[in-house]
Amino acid sequence: GETSAKLRIVFxxxxxxxxxxxxxxxxxxxxxxxxxxxxxxARRILNSFLQFIEQDDSNSIIIAATNNHKLLDQALFRRFDDVIHYAMPKEEEIKVI
Structure with missing residues (x-):
């Protein structure tokens, strides 16, 4: 579809x-x-992204962020080198910030 074509342009x-x-x-x-x-x-878009990132041989850094990692397809975690979880700061920590 159109979104997969735009994703191809991005990659x-x-x-x-x-x-x-x-x-x-x-x-x-x-x-x-x-x-x-x-x-x-949505499935086709994800499949396209997985294919594009698998084929990527650039020296670029690709970062993805989500507020709900439990919704993400497990195949994505295998395509990224690192997964970093950030917890919400506690109330006391927010005051310090």
């Missing part, structure tokens, strides 16, 4: 221009494919 740019690429609200395209409410187009 073509990643290949051409070294940089840091940040995907925010990643659960929007990285949702677990086995969820009951998962629709075909």
């Amino acid at each position: 073509d740019d990643i290949k051409k221009t070294m940089g840091v690429y940040f995907f925010d609200e990643f659960d929007a395209i990285g949702a677990n494919r086995s969820l009951d409410n998962e629709v075909g187009e």
